[in-house]
Amino acid sequence: MRVLVFVLAAIILALPPAHAKDTGLIFVSNEKTNNLIVLDPKTYQIVKDIKVSRRPRDMHFNADHSKLYVACGDDDVIDIIDVARLEVIGKLATGPSPETFALDERRRRLYVSNEEGSSLSIIDIDQNIIVHEVPTGAEPEGVFISDDGKTLYVTSEVGDLVHQVDAEGGHVTQDVAVGTRPRRFAATPDGKELWVTAELSGEVYIIDRGKFAVTGKIEFLPPGMRKTDVTPVGLAMTKDGKTAYVTLGHAAHVAVVDVPARKIQGYILVGKRSWGITLSRDESKLFVANGFGDDVTIIDAKTRKAIISVPVGRIPWGVVIDD
């Protein structure tokens, strides 16, 4: 394993971000139109269309929500957005085709999977240098960081693997084989389980984090659907660790799962190629990006019914909320 210390040209403007707390604004990344759509939390009207670098996908806020980071796959950068001003204020250079990432502000690190580079880049946010390039299986995708910031988990879509990575040392410590084309993660709040979607085998795999071994799996099949249409990708879990929501991609449904029982409680109809999913902070609403519906479906989490679907632009990938 080799360590790349690779200085990249980057521009971070020195402007301090202005402050605006808990705006409730909803941010949607559109893969095809290179923009973020910002929706009003009450009316769901579009309040802003932010032009970003090409092919924006995964998004994460910093701790105080003053900044939003957006991975832009076709320009090999992560754009930084000032949440108060709703403007791009800087960029971080990454490896080829950044897709998803995790942020650790305390350590000033950003961990990003490079879809076309078969590696995970560990980036020093302040200096914008890649401090480690961790080789992974082909097409790394989901990135998850432990609460203590010491351990990372990365999927390899082609390798059908989840890698456990030493965040500080920048190397893979263990691998575990899961279902076909593993995509994204969610962790139970007790820190014991890691859930990972397997897109092509239509399952969620449950990994015991202590043993780093698969201890269970859940297979999805909404009524009237064929197994082959069920392609789970996105995951969201409630803070009490009781309920998980899983987007089922081409099956155009979100599955609701009782986490401790590992039982499916029901399915909610959404749009096609539903991937990105996020819960509002009060966990009353769910937001789902429908990639082949060009819209976002907003779901009442209590009644488990869609309230409205809002058109946002071409191929929406993910949703985050400033709340």
Added chain:
Amino acid sequence: MIEGAGLRCCEYAISIAVGLVCLASSVVAQQPRITIGYVEVAGDARYEPITAYGRMVLKSRERPFTGAQVALDEAQALSRVLKTDFALERITVKSPSEVAAAVVQARDTAGIHFFIVDAPVEAYKPLADAVKGRDVLVFNATAADDALRRNVCAAELVHTAPSLAMSMDALTQYLVSRKWSNLLVLEGPLPADTAMVKALENSVKKFGARIVARTQFKPGTDPREREKNDPALLTAGSRDYDVVFVADSAFDFVRQVPYHTVRARPVVGSIDFEPVAWHWTWEHNGAPQVNSRFEKRSGGRHMEGADWAAWIAVKMITQAALRTRSSEFEAQRKFILGEGSFDGNKGLAVSVRPWDHQLRQAVLLAAPYQVVASAPVEGFLHKTNDLDTLGDDEPETPCRLNR
């Protein structure tokens, strides 16, 4: 990217002899190794470039070895997890008739169980006879002939290339779904053209389309034969048609057909709208990443159907090692032919049909710059797996490997 030590040492061996030296030298490696033989025929006419007048290259037609290499690259992380190396051994023989002996020799002297065979159709019957009952599994990555599936029907073969029947079914499904059900068929002089039309006739019957007229064309400019070589005259019949289907495996005459038809009708078959196993513009199911890895590996070439068929063969083998957690050939063979289902990056998971060992898979319907649709086309349903609406379903073939 890490270069796996020894992983690729054998790739460029061009004869068994060279390959064996290479294998012997790698015995020092601690890990067990699964070697996949890649057998090709020197001077295989299917890889002569197709040129227009004045040696203008229309299609360069490359061997699909790069496809196998890409899948081997992808297996690097698996190699670490399984503590097993994967290697490709390229074996080149002088004629199709030598393929069988080369496979047997590599099995006996180098212990190779898995083979990808990239050879013309005539190589397969002797090959099937030679390996009958042996502990080998041979992937046919390039021969589409239905007879290999129906009549040769060998338990040691797996066909990762879609059969001609599958391709014609895919094309016909799409035409029927558009209600473009009336076909004018122009058939070339080569046996491959006749085979294509024969497969089309079956598909047309199966899906309720109609061939309104079937005419042989004769490439050339002889004015005395203009009824047979002029696309306008060939398409001027009184009966209307929705599309012109041209079977021209030489890719010669067919180039003159689009925009030269009497009626304004699309041309399908050997040009403009073709059923393929893979296309460089397919943008779903993670295909862009596969294309990108392939283009990097090949120095910029677009990935094609045969490349996919070689790629998936290697992937099936490496996946079998992962899923069975076994280094035993028998366990891997059973998995591939049995419960194994694999991500082919074109939608529905691919798997081997137990009755004839054809890999069930989606077929892409490609225009030059866009995949128009993927078959099975929406609405064509099957009681167990929609992929089995393409090609020979169990009751439709004389081959009964599962009985």
